[in-house]
Every structure is written in C-alpha cells, then in structure tokens.
C-alpha cells in the first residue's frame with residue numbers, strides 16, 4: 001500500500017492545470033485534511049473545498065426551536081446528540097437560545113451518543129415520554145431506523161431531522177455554478193447507501209469522483225484518482241475505500257431505512273428546500289413520531305425563523321462558496337467557546353475544524369471560491 005508521502009509525490013508529478021477545485025462532503029474528511037495539514041503539503045494550484053458535510057450545520061433552525069420548546073413546555077425527557085446542544089436559534093436574548101440554555105432553565109435534556117441510549121433512557125423512565133431529537137445524515141439516521149425495526153418502548157418518540165447527502169451535491173451541480181471540478185465522496189455514507197449513489201456525479205455531470213476513507217493515504221489516493229481523471233479526460237467513480245465500502249452498500253441498513261421512513265423534500269438551514277433530501281417517519285411508525293404525538297410549537301411569526309444568525313455566513317461555507325476564514329466573524333466574534341453559527345459548534349463544522357486545526361489565516365489570499 002502506498003504511504004501518504006508516496007501519494008503526495010505522485011500528485012506533485014502530475015501535469016496539473018493552473019487551478020483545480022476538489023470538494024469534499026464529509027466533516028470527517030475535512031477534519032482529516034485539516035489536521036494532517038494536507039492543504040499546505042499539496043501544490044498551490046489544488047484547492048480543497050469543504051462542502052455540505054456537517055449535519056448539525058444544516059439542521060433547520062425551526063427543528064432545533066421545536067426541540068427546545070418541547071423540552072421546555074412538555075413533561076418529557078429530550079435526548080439529543082451532544083453537538084446539537086449548543087447550536088443557537090434566532091430568538092430574543094430573554095428566551096432559551098439553545099438546548100443547553102433550555103437545560104439551564106430546568107428542561108430535562110440529556111446528551112447521548114447513539115439511539116440505543118435513547119431507548120435505555122425510555123426504559124429507565126417508563127412513565128415519562130422520551131423524545132429522541134434525531135438530526136443527522138444517512139449514517140446517523142440508519143441506526144435510528146434499526147432501533148425502530150427492532151422495537152422501541154411505547155414512551156419513546158422520534159423528532160426526526162434526517163437528511164440525505166447526495167441531493168445537496170446534485171443541487172450544486174444543477175445550479176450551473178457548482179464551484180468544484182472534482183468530488184471526494186463520503187466514505188461513511190457510501191458504506192451505508194452504496195458507492196453507486198455517487199455515479200450521477202460522473203455520469204450526468206462529467207465530474208471526476210472518488211470515494212475516500214478517513215486516513216491521509218485514502219484521501220490522497222482519492223484526490224490523485226480525480227486529478228488523473230481530469231488530466232486524462234477519463235471519468236469513473238473510483239472506490240478508494242474498498243476495505244469498508246462494498247458494492248451495493250449495507251443492504252440491511254437500507255432495508256431498515258425503507259421500512260421505517262419515506263424520503264421527502266426538506267429544508268437545509270440557510271440553504272432552503274432541497275428536493276428529496278429528507279427522511280420522514282412513515283405511517284407505520286406514526287405512533288412514535290414526536291411531530292404527530294405532541295403539540296407543534298412552530299411559530300411562523302418568529303423573526304428570522306429558519307435563517308442563520310445575523311452576520312453568520314455558515315450557509316456559504318456549507319455550500320463551499322467561501323472558506324470558513326472568509327466569514328468576517330471568524331475568530332473575531334465567533335470562536336468555539338462562544339459560537340455564533342452552527343459551523344463553529346459542531347465537530348463536523350468547517351469553521352470549528354479550521355479554528356481547531358490552526359487554520360486561522362486566509363489560505364490563499366485573493367482566492368474566491370465562487371465559480
């Protein structure tokens with residue numbers, strides 16, 4: 001197997017175009033790229049662009065608001081993945097602006113790491129409704145589906161905010177200004193849904209693509225593959241994570257998803273509605289749907305409902321239109337200890353990754369990502 005330095009040498013030996021933009025759509029990929037310092041090791045003409053790879057960043061503001069209100073006003077225990085607790089919503093300062101703030105006001109909100117923990121909490125408190133705020137991409141939503149299929153306690157309800165990754169990339173490609181020349185496809189998502197899900201990038205849009213794992217070697221192998229495809233004018237979806245990503249993906253996980261959920265148009269925070277990009281519980285699991293069982297706290301009169309906080313450019317960061325450090329609040333008003341937007345909260349958010357990885361200055365002055 002080639003080492004990272006072997007792959008770097010191969011990439012440096014390629015007759016690269018003046019500028020080539022390669023997007024990744026996975027927070028784990030962005031973290032590996034940043035922490036390994038790959039941007040600085042690669043030739044200057046290669047731009048690695050973080051794209052829509054953070055489920056916390058794109059979770060609709062109104063869903064987080066709903067979770068906060070349910071926790072505050074219903075006699076429930078609300079469990080959520082740890083990252084979600086600090087994501088701010090747009091409400092007046094006197095009100096709870098995050099799940100963490102609601103917890104400080106007395107709501108019973110508990111961080112969890114997996115849906116199994118939610119079932120455990122529900123079984124430990126059989127007389128109290130427990131709401132699992134299930135926000136995430138395919139990799140997080142599939143375990144929730146598995147839990148439902150296996151059977152959950154009657155007092156467990158799901159506030160589902162699941163999203164599919166590929167429709168966001170399709171939206172960028174269909175926009176006419178995708179802002180990238182090649183794609184590194186997400187290894188975890190491909191493990192579940194199958195690498196074939198990304199064939200459309202190659203077949204319909206003539207954009208080179210390769211599925212990557214999370215080591216520097218795998219990421220560089222995928223990058224090398226896409227660059228060679230570009231240079232040689234060939235196109236194919238390359239699987240550079242074959243030890244984990246198998247043709248067809250994880251059929252059982254897909255079966256669980258099909259058994260419990262439908263796919264619908266869905267809102268992405270700051271981005272808007274993307275066709276066929278959301279999971280919703282199907283009729284069979286209606287009895288466990290928190291949106292059916294509880295009063296809705298949706299308030300269309302709220303100012304800036306659904307939007308990013310004022311001044312936050314998270315939506316542009318998520319879509320790869322700007323680098324995190326091109327947001328004027330980056331590192332000034334917005335830092336991990338006092339985040340303004342969701343991209344600085346989540347471990348998968350590009351702003352937080354860049355800040356934590358010491359990427360606090362513009363990488364290439366004067367470069368604007370907009371196509």
Ligand code: SF4
Nearest residue numbers: 313314327334341351
């Ligand atoms: S630096 Fe903060 S305010 Fe700016 S885009 Fe990132 S999260 Fe939003």
